[in-house]
Amino acid sequence: MDKNVKIAILVFSIAVVLTLGYYISGSQLPSQDSSEGIDYSTITCTLETEPQFTPANAWTGWSVRExxxxxxxxxxxxxxxVPRVSLSEGTSSGFLHAxxxxxxxxxxxxxxxxxxxxFFENKDTGRGMYYPVVAGNRGAIKRQDIELPAGDVYFAHYVIPVxxxxxxxxxxxANSNGTDFxxxxxxxxxxxxxxTGACTCPVEAVIAQLDEAIKAKGFEEVTLEKKPAENEYFRPLSAKLYRRGDDYLYVEFAKVKDMDLVRVLMIMGDEEVVKAYAEAFTAGSVEG
Incomplete structure (x- = not known):
């Protein structure tokens, strides 16, 4: 083989090896989801703050400023x-327990x-309202006078600093453990x-670990027919519906826009009640 041809082949081979090594090293590979392949069950998720802080069950109201x-x-x-209430007759169809x-x-x-x-015990239809303040703004979501079905419901909502x-x-x-309205x-x-502080793990780990905990209690995930969509205030991250016998459980995570918070919504009860409350109090816009 001609000497010049051998040199050309050698140079080409070295160039190929260097190029492959450069790509394999990740320098020019397309970016990939860093969460792929991560076992979130092994990650420790705790709230670390200075000073140390434990939130209360603030069922009469709470807010967070950043x-x-x-x-x-x-x-x-x-x-x-709220349930059906008659102040003149002194009657109420429901009771709210902390x-x-x-x-x-x-x-x-x-x-x-x-x-x-x-835990909201309610023997008759009720009314609801959702009117959040997000990054100091109010009005983009203003659901008022929502009709809610009769039936007991377990309800919880939180925020996580990310x-x-x-x-x-x-x-x-509160100075009591509940109210009859x-x-x-x-x-x-x-x-x-x-x-000051934040969660020690990514919110994806919080979502995955909660999913595992729920399934460990005998719940199975079922099809969610109406899924929340992004709107001016929130970007949904996860929305799941679970079932265990006659009990249904709805769990939703949504990023609060313009703030470093994720809102969590949890609702448990029978199928009709859970789906109605989920649609009323979801952070997202509801789509079929």
Missing amino acids: LVDNRMVEFTDFLEF EDWPTEMGIAPKCTLAGSAV KNATWEVTENL LRSGGISERRRTQL
């Missing part, structure tokens, strides 16, 4: 559901910075706590 660009912006997940049912069942989401959990930041958590601490549940203290 320091963003040298100003505090607010998220208030304002919602309510009950941390996700923790009692072993299915509480990790890393929550604020939130509440209740980035280390400065926070102010406001919690209304004929009189106020009463607030003994409005607690404000300033802190």
Whole structure:
């Protein structure tokens, strides 16, 4: 073989090897989802803050403010559901119990910075409202006078901080464990706590670990017919419907836009009640 041809082949071979090595090293490979292949069950998810903080079950109201660009912006997940009440007759079709049912069942989401959990007994139809304040803005979502079916429901909503930041958590601490809606549940203290911190794991790990915990309790995932869609305030990350016998459980995670928070919604009851409450209080816009 001609000497010049041998040299050309050698140079070409070296170039091919170097090029392959360059691509294999990842320098020019298309970016891939970094979550692929990760076993989220082995990741430790805890809320780490300074000072150390444990949120209350603030069932009479809570809000979170974040320091963003040298100003505090607010998220208030304002919602309510009420039974049929006649003040003149002194009658109410329902009672709201402060009950941390996700923790009692072993299915509480990790890393929550604020939130509440209740059990709502209701023998008649009720009315609901969802009117959140997101990054200081109000009005893009304003669901009012929502008709809700009769039936008992377990309800919880939380927020998880997904980035280390400065926070102010406001919690209304109740002076009772529930209300019949004929009189106020009463607030003994409005607690404000300033802190810095975040969840120690990605929110994908929180979602995966909660899914595992729910299935470990005998629930099976079933088809969710109406899925939440992105809107001006929220970007849905996960929405799942589970079933165990006659009990249904809806779990939703949604990124709060313009803030480093993820909202979590959990609803448990019979099929009709869960689907109605999920549609009323989802962070997303509902699509069929």
